[in-house]
Amino acid sequence: MSTIRVVWGSASAPTAMASYDAALAEAGVENYNLVSVSSVIPADVDVEAVGTAPDLGPVGDRLTVVEARATTAGPGRVSAALAWAQSAEGPGLFYETAGETDQADVERRVREGLRAGQELRDWQFADPQVAVESQRAESGEHTTAIVLAVYGESEPIC
Numbered sequence: 001m002s003t004i005r006v007v008w009g010s011a012s013a014p015t016a017m018a019s020y021d022a023a024l025a026e027a028g029v030e031n032y033n034l035v036s037v038s039s040v041i042p043a044d045v046d047v048e049a050v051g052t053a054p055d056l057g058p059v060g061d062r063l064t065v066v067e068a069r070a071t072t073a074g075p076g077r078v079s080a081a082l083a084w085a086q087s088a089e090g091p092g093l094f095y096e097t098a099g100e101t102d103q104a105d106v107e108r109r110v111r112e113g114l115r116a117g118q119e120l121r122d123w124q125f126a127d128p129q130v131a132v133e134s135q136r137a138e139s140g141e142h143t144t145a146i147v148l149a150v151y152g153e154s155e156p157i158c
Contacts (some may be wrong), residue, residue: 002152004041006025006049006082010135010145019144027146028080032063033157034148039066039117043090047149049131057154064151068096071144074137081106081132082147083114087123094149103134120153 009026013019024030041047056063070081079101086092095113097106107130118125137143 004045004047004152005053005150006047006084006131007051007053007150008080008131008147010078010133010157012135012137012141012143012145014141016073016142016144018031019071019086019142020069020146023144026052028061029056029150031059032056032061032154034065034067034097035062036067037064037151039085039094039096041092041094047084047086047092049129051060052113053150056150059116059126060157061154062157063154066096066149068091068098068147070098070100071142072100072137073142075139076100076137077102077134078137078143078145079103079106079132079134080145080147081110081130082149083110083128083130084149085114085118085125085128089123090130091123092125093121094120096147098145103132106133106134
């Protein structure tokens, strides 16, 4: 595996699924089938916060991701956050959280979760990094905020 890219996006649309699809498009991963995994970063892998994914392979392929996602029917606010830290030994952790709340709240919660996960492991971690996406939802529309860690390139799904 080469690199794990952290991407994010938010969007509004007439339905919940359409807003999710549009948020994925903003993050550059709308043309892949996402497969969620828990939150362990393999040893010897770089993690880069890039915002929007580059071309990761053919349309319809599978992407392995850790996903923070929140959707609401407006009015309101949605926020998603992903925090990560790697150890000197190589492996690391992602923690994600999301909800109908503000940016500061999801950042506080994701940092708390990451600290709790670090305490479960006997690794020396570097300073954590956090990516947060937040957007206000207007009345009559659905809004989704996402932050994803995308593991490597796409792979054929069948």
